[in-house]
Amino acid sequence: MHRKNRMAYWQANLRLVGICLVIWFVCSYGFGVLFVEQMNRIRIGGFQLGFWFAQQGSIYIFVALIFFYAWRMTRIDKRYDVHED
Amino acid sequence: MSLQALTYLIVGLSFTLYIGIAIWSRAHNTGDFYIAGRGVSPIANGMATAADWMSAASFISMAGLIAFLGYDGSVYLMGWTGGYVLLALLLAPYLRKFGKFTVPEFIAERYYSKTARIVAVICLIFISFTYIAGQMRGVGIVFSRFLEVDVTIGLIVGMGVVFTYAVLGGMKGITYTQVAQYCVLIFAYTVPAIFIAIQLTGNPLPQLAFGSDVTGSGTALLDKLDDIVTSLGFNQYTSGTKSTIDVFCITMALMVGTAGLPHVIVRFFTVPKVSDARVSAGYALLFIAILYTTAPAVGAMARYNLINTIQPGEVGAVDGNLSYDERPEWLDTWEKTQLVRFEDKNGDGRIQYYDDTNPDFAEQADSFGWQGNELTVDRDIMVLANPEIAGLPNWVIALVAAGGIAAALSTAAGLLLVISAAVSHDLIKGIFMPHISEKRELLAGRIAAAFAILIAGYLGFDPPGWVAQVVAFAFGLAASSLFPVILMGIFFKRINKEGAIAGMLTGLFFTYGYIEYFKGLFLKWAGAPWGDNVAEHWLFGISPEGIGVIGMLLNFAVAIMVSYLTAPPPERIQHMVEQIRVPRHIEEEHL
Numbered sequence: 001m002h003r004k005n006r007m008a009y010w011q012a013n014l015r016l017v018g019i020c021l022v023i024w025f026v027c028s029y030g031f032g033v034l035f036v037e038q039m040n041r042i043r044i045g046g047f048q049l050g051f052w053f054a055q056q057g058s059i060y061i062f063v064a065l066i067f068f069y070a071w072r073m074t075r076i077d078k079r080y081d082v083h084e085d
Numbered sequence: 086m087s088l089q090a091l092t093y094l095i096v097g098l099s100f101t102l103y104i105g106i107a108i109w110s111r112a113h114n115t116g117d118f119y120i121a122g123r124g125v126s127p128i129a130n131g132m133a134t135a136a137d138w139m140s141a142a143s144f145i146s147m148a149g150l151i152a153f154l155g156y157d158g159s160v161y162l163m164g165w166t167g168g169y170v171l172l173a174l175l176l177a178p179y180l181r182k183f184g185k186f187t188v189p190e191f192i193a194e195r196y197y198s199k200t201a202r203i204v205a206v207i208c209l210i211f212i213s214f215t216y217i218a219g220q221m222r223g224v225g226i227v228f229s230r231f232l233e234v235d236v237t238i239g240l241i242v243g244m245g246v247v248f249t250y251a252v253l254g255g256m257k258g259i260t261y262t263q264v265a266q267y268c269v270l271i272f273a274y275t276v277p278a279i280f281i282a283i284q285l286t287g288n289p290l291p292q293l294a295f296g297s298d299v300t301g302s303g304t305a306l307l308d309k310l311d312d313i314v315t316s317l318g319f320n321q322y323t324s325g326t327k328s329t330i331d332v333f334c335i336t337m338a339l340m341v342g343t344a345g346l347p348h349v350i351v352r353f354f355t356v357p358k359v360s361d362a363r364v365s366a367g368y369a370l371l372f373i374a375i376l377y378t379t380a381p382a383v384g385a386m387a388r389y390n391l392i393n394t395i396q397p398g399e400v401g402a403v404d405g406n407l408s409y410d411e412r413p414e415w416l417d418t419w420e421k422t423q424l425v426r427f428e429d430k431n432g433d434g435r436i437q438y439y440d441d442t443n444p445d446f447a448e449q450a451d452s453f454g455w456q457g458n459e460l461t462v463d464r465d466i467m468v469l470a471n472p473e474i475a476g477l478p479n480w481v482i483a484l485v486a487a488g489g490i491a492a493a494l495s496t497a498a499g500l501l502l503v504i505s506a507a508v509s510h511d512l513i514k515g516i517f518m519p520h521i522s523e524k525r526e527l528l529a530g531r532i533a534a535a536f537a538i539l540i541a542g543y544l545g546f547d548p549p550g551w552v553a554q555v556v557a558f559a560f561g562l563a564a565s566s567l568f569p570v571i572l573m574g575i576f577f578k579r580i581n582k583e584g585a586i587a588g589m590l591t592g593l594f595f596t597y598g599y600i601e602y603f604k605g606l607f608l609k610w611a612g613a614p615w616g617d618n619v620a621e622h623w624l625f626g627i628s629p630e631g632i633g634v635i636g637m638l639l640n641f642a643v644a645i646m647v648s649y650l651t652a653p654p655p656e657r658i659q660h661m662v663e664q665i666r667v668p669r670h671i672e673e674e675h676l
Contacts, residue, residue, distance in 0.1 A: 017174050033329060040138055044296070047295075051323045060378070063371050069622070
């Protein structure tokens with residue numbers, strides 16, 4: 001629980017948050033907004049892919065991301081020994 | 086049994102259920118109002134948060150808005166779900182570790198200042214008032230349909246019911262009541278969606294039916310929808326008319342606003358552990374996602390059914406349009422609420438429904454002998470009307486009314502409590518009259534709630550937009566005022582009280598001013614809006630719904646600049662930030 005350990009813990013946390021936010025951004029703003037027209041050229045079933053990401057896919061990914069983050073953070077908490085009892 | 090009797094029965098039953106659970110769970114715990122979440126499993130807590138979160142805007146308004154906006158409606162879908170990612174990753178665990186009960190309390194401690202607390206309360210009041218104004222319109226619509234009266238009378242009845250409900254109060258704080266409300270709400274939302282999905286495509290899962298072929302046609306639903314809407318001069322369903330920057334900014338404002346909304350953040354103050362705060366946000370979003378992935382399917386199917394009802398035959402053929410004398414019953418009942426209007430402009434006794442603002446279609450419409458669009462359908466009624474349009478059994482229609490009332494009441498009552506707590510606890514007791522008696526504090530809270538209802542009702546009579554749009558303004562205000570200072574309070578130790586206060590005020594007044602200027606919100610009596618609400622006049626082409634993003638950037642910039650020009654925060658504050666960054670408690674000597 002010393003200062004150095006806490007710094008390393010904070011860095012590991014920021015790295016994980018960073019990765020998650022990149023995925024969060026790419027799947028919603030990237031596929032669903034900025035590159036929606038390019039994505040729409042791809043079709044899956046009755047969906048154009050960009051439209052699907054904007055109205056369905058991004059939401060599924062958001063849910064998965066939070067559970068992924070929570071799971072990884074629990075492991076990081078333990079590795080740096082800062083978890084609650 | 087008639088539809089109205091059935092509606093009374095089902096709404097009555099659902100209320101009995103909520104009250105029953107409230108009484109039952111009171112008997113089992115001491116009923117501490119603010120820590121409803123403790124000792125409740127993360128799953129139940131997630132459902133309760135979802136019920137609290139999903140309001141009239143999500144339940145009643147959103148799918149209807151998507152039905153008419155098509156792709157552009159995606160801003161609401163991504164915006165109102167993606168914010169939970171920000172909440173779980175950036176705010177919830179740290180605020181839980183901090184362990185206080187309200188957002189202004191956090192801001193007061195982190196920025197060691199009563200002024201910061203007052204500013205935070207002002208932001209919170211602006212946000213909540215705007216939010217509740219949107220809700221009241223939704224409540225008015227549900228009651229007007231349910232009682233088959235004019236929307237104005239529906240609004241007055243709704244105001245009375247919400248007030249009684251909020252003053253009864255205790256119900257809101259009890260997690261299991263909200264779990265029950267979630268169940269009623271989600272059942273009421275998905276059942277008609279499943280019925281309609283089977284009718285149209287044969288696939289019972291709305292999320293998949295959305296991408297399936299229309300039964301017996303071999304063409305995908307969305308493609309067919311694109312065809313029929315463009316054949317009536319409307320914009321293609323799967324592509325939008327909003328500019329990319331506007332879609333980007335509205336989505337961002339809604340996401341960030343979600344993470345800055347006081348009544349949502351508060352839910353994560355009260356979970357048992359820091360690690361629970363992360364998972365709770367996940368469960369909440371999971372339960373929200375069930376409705377949010379169904380909504381776009383409902384929107385597309387509702388639009389499809391609506392057009393097929395009005396335009397059963399070929400476009401342009403003499404008998405292609407529905408004759409007014411043969412109109413279905415739902416059209417008749419909704420006309421009573423004034424939310425659906427028909428005007429036979431060309432006097433042929435048939436209903437023409439098309440886009441008469443599209444110059445490319447004008448010539449064609451003229452050649453058909455059409456003299457303007459004759460049917461006005463309020464977008465906010467689509468979810469309520471959808472089961473009737475699809476001809477579903479009466480009990481399904483009654484169920485949807487019960488769900489809509491559950492959604493609108495739970496959120497409206499919750500917001501009223503936030504407002505009354507901010508006024509009585511943070512403002513009067515926390516700052517101006519620290520020795521006020523508990524009884525008088527409660528009275529002040531009730532007066533604030535009554536006042537809030539009156540203002541909300543006034544705004545509901547003449548709303549500046551659709552329910553979901555008005556609610557979007559509230560998110561823009563939250564994104565530009567509270568979110569940046571909470572985020573920087575955790576991740577940026579150098580931000581001091583001067584920076585935070587200047588940042589909040591800049592973000593709030595910039596965003597509020599822009600919305601008032603272009604849409605008119607609280608100052609309609611003084612002549613607002615003053616600006617012409619068209620894209621050419623907007624700053625960088627960003628609409629009032631998305632402007633919160635610019636307000637947020639200004640807030641960040643001003644807060645950082647002012648902080649570096651003034652003294653850094655005291656050492657104890659830096660220690661406090663160190664402390665909230667780790668889940669376990671650190672002893673003072675290690676900081």
